[in-house]
Amino acid sequence: MKLEELRFGTELLKRGFAKMQKGGVIMDVTNAEQAMIAEEAGAVAVMALHKVPADIRASGGVARMADPKKILEIMDAVTIPVMAKCRIGHIAEARALEALGVDMIDESEVLTPADVFFHIDKRKFTVPFVCGARSLAEAVRRIWEGAAMIRTKGEAGTGNVVEAVKHMRLINKAISEIKILPEESIYSIATKFASRYVELSKIVRDELGLADVGKKDVVYENYTLGEIIDGLFEIILEIKNIGRLPVVNFAAGGIATPADAALMMQLGADGVFVGSGIFKSSNPEEYARAIVEAVQHYDEPEVVAEVSKGIGEAMKGLDVFKLPEEEKLQERGA
Amino acid sequence: MRVAVVGVQGDVEEHVLATKMAMKKLNIDGEVVATRKAGVISKSDALIIPGGESTTISRLITSDGMDREIIKLAESGKPVMGTCAGLILLSKHGDEQVEKTKTKLLGLMDIWVKRNVFGRQRESFQVKLKVKYVGEFEAVFIRAPAIVKVDKNVEILATFEDFIVAAKQDNILALAFHPELTQDTRMHEYFLSLSKV
Numbered sequence: 001m002k003l004e005e006l007r008f009g010t011e012l013l014k015r016g017f018a019k020m021q022k023g024g025v026i027m028d029v030t031n032a033e034q035a036m037i038a039e040e041a042g043a044v045a046v047m048a049l050h051k052v053p054a055d056i057r058a059s060g061g062v063a064r065m066a067d068p069k070k071i072l073e074i075m076d077a078v079t080i081p082v083m084a085k086c087r088i089g090h091i092a093e094a095r096a097l098e099a100l101g102v103d104m105i106d107e108s109e110v111l112t113p114a115d116v117f118f119h120i121d122k123r124k125f126t127v128p129f130v131c132g133a134r135s136l137a138e139a140v141r142r143i144w145e146g147a148a149m150i151r152t153k154g155e156a157g158t159g160n161v162v163e164a165v166k167h168m169r170l171i172n173k174a175i176s177e178i179k180i181l182p183e184e185s186i187y188s189i190a191t192k193f194a195s196r197y198v199e200l201s202k203i204v205r206d207e208l209g210l211a212d213v214g215k216k217d218v219v220y221e222n223y224t225l226g227e228i229i230d231g232l233f234e235i236i237l238e239i240k241n242i243g244r245l246p247v248v249n250f251a252a253g254g255i256a257t258p259a260d261a262a263l264m265m266q267l268g269a270d271g272v273f274v275g276s277g278i279f280k281s282s283n284p285e286e287y288a289r290a291i292v293e294a295v296q297h298y299d300e301p302e303v304v305a306e307v308s309k310g311i312g313e314a315m316k317g318l319d320v321f322k323l324p325e326e327e328k329l330q331e332r333g334a
Numbered sequence: 335m336r337v338a339v340v341g342v343q344g345d346v347e348e349h350v351l352a353t354k355m356a357m358k359k360l361n362i363d364g365e366v367v368a369t370r371k372a373g374v375i376s377k378s379d380a381l382i383i384p385g386g387e388s389t390t391i392s393r394l395i396t397s398d399g400m401d402r403e404i405i406k407l408a409e410s411g412k413p414v415m416g417t418c419a420g421l422i423l424l425s426k427h428g429d430e431q432v433e434k435t436k437t438k439l440l441g442l443m444d445i446w447v448k449r450n451v452f453g454r455q456r457e458s459f460q461v462k463l464k465v466k467y468v469g470e471f472e473a474v475f476i477r478a479p480a481i482v483k484v485d486k487n488v489e490i491l492a493t494f495e496d497f498i499v500a501a502k503q504d505n506i507l508a509l510a511f512h513p514e515l516t517q518d519t520r521m522h523e524y525f526l527s528l529s530k531v
Contacts, residue, residue: 006459013458016345016476016515020385020418023343039435042394044343044387079431079449080387081477103455103477126456296342296370296394 009126014148017081017104017128018248021045021149021271025261025292026250028052028275031070032077034284041288045081045103047273048074053110053157054276054315057327063111065093068100075101083130088333089115098127104149106130109332110156110275117200119333121221122146132252134167136174137193138334140239143247144231150245152269153330154253157276159317161260163330164253168267171249178240186240190233196334197228253330256281256314258294258307265298280315287311335529338378340404341368342394344386344419348514353382356522375403380413380529383420385476385512388449391419392437401440408442413528414506421508422447422479443503444485451480451497463511465500466491468520473499473511480510 007013024044029035030052038046050066051059065086075082081103086093088107093114097105107120109132122129123146132153133139139150152171154164178189197220201213213219215226223231238246251264252273261272272295274288281287290307297303325331335357339349346368353366367374375381381404383391395401408414416424422432427446428439452459455477463473466489473494480497484490491507492500499510505528513521 006461008457008459010460012474012515013455013460013476016474016512017455017458019345019348019515020387020476022345022347022386023341024387024390039389042390044390079435080389081455098456101454101456128455292390292393293397300371 011146011148014128014146015247018130018149021081021250022248023295024271025288025295026083026271026273027278027288028273029074029279032073034279035074035077035082037285038278038288039078039080041285042292043080043288044271045083046074046078047106047275048082048084048102052276052279053329054159054280055157056110057157057329063087065090065097065111068096071097071100071102085111086120087111088113089118089120091120094120094125098125102127104128104130107147108132109153109329113332118197118220119145130250132330132333133171134330134334135170136178136239137196139171139245139249140193140232140235141196143235143245144228147247149248149250151250151252151273154251154255155320155323156253156329157318158254158320158323159256159277159280159315160254160320161256161263162254162320164251164255164264165267167253167330168251168264168269171245172268175239175244178236179243181240183237183240186236187229187233190229190236193232193236194225194229198225254320256317258290258311259304261291262294262298262304265295271295276315282312287314335362335364335380335526336378337364337366337380337382337526338375339366339368339382339384340375340391340395340400340420341370342400343390344384345512345514346384349382349384349417352514352519352522353526356519356526359519360523360526362526369400372399372403375400375407378407378412380526381407381415382525383414383416383423384514385418385420388419388422388432388479389435389437392423392439396438401438405440405442408440408506411505411530413525414442415509415525416507417509417512417514418476418478421481421510422449424506424508425481427483442506443501443508444488445481445498445501445503445508446483447479448482449479450477451482452478461494463492463494463499465521468524471513471521472516472518473513474515475499475511478510481508
């Protein structure tokens, strides 16, 4: 067998890995013991963190990549895939996580963003990425940058599902609108979606008194604006043709109960991330198992009712509508 | 002909589509159904266990009694195919990871498996393989397991490095890779050809 025939880190392998998670629950864990509880309960993967989002929210300050020692401890404890979060745009944290051997990187708004202009060019990595999205525009941009999985942003650490529902509905509605649009109008949508990539160039050109950014100008990594629009166009066209995102789409951010998880599946999520919901509940083992069951049987109300019986108290939760704008994690990284 | 795909977790839809395409190519009339509940498998002519997390799939099929249905179907001589996680569940002999996670195996094939044998996702790869009865095939390995040993009654269909990555025991087919992730339906066509319906 010649070595050059082996291929690593292809888009097929990255998206394929994400597809293996479908119908599953990915749980946030902060140590080996929690990771083992998650695996035992039937989690398809765990997200290794130094703090769950509710605690990140409570403690304030800058939230960064978790301590590699902690991540390795979790990787050693379980046989299922281990994911970890890096800050938005923080290429060095992402490379460090890749070097550790984590199975997927979450470029996450739950941590403090490192770059206000750009997300990571994820195609340059061997390891697959998942990214949050509140809208179809965000989802399409992340997919173009190479994300192998999209998740709703929701509002992490609140135990309140309302924002995850909102983001799932916004994305689904946008897809159904695009499905019935003529192909000619897709290009103008791509142009609109591409405008985020121009912000840095715009500021600089404005300061230097130069003309507006044109399609031949390089605006992000080595890509010209024209190339970005073409890339986004291809993705939107594919969405129009297949009637869904071309990558797996999970629900995340505020899912706290088995019924929350079932709701997100009913809205069309391919699977569910549960952050603070499990280890901030009064009985993590029971909660973890119940949420796994509820995801599998999301369309069987009697099962969702049964698994919700007497599992103790859910995490306390926050009213998202009373959160000041600056405390909303979802606003980070569009 | 009715083909069931165990639909509790993993890349279920990909197998449904690949099987439908294979049926069309072979001019087979029938349906492909993904199932998350007991009751459907026993009424099917063939069954696929997809890729996913073997620990999760095992837990969910055991709690619902789907495991007993699968065993009965296989013992009746109907074709059963497992890919990746599915291969692990079909085996009789697990490794230390299977033991540690208390994964319940279906024990339908006399094979010894090793989970995540090539490494983590970073080490996942695709490669052209020679597969007996099928020919050259683009094989996609994702955190894949492999077969390290087989009994005499098991036919080896493909190897990679020192490992067995495709094997057949009578009506049961185990693949360490994911034919459902490619557009090539020849593996699924071969699987359907094992049916006597």
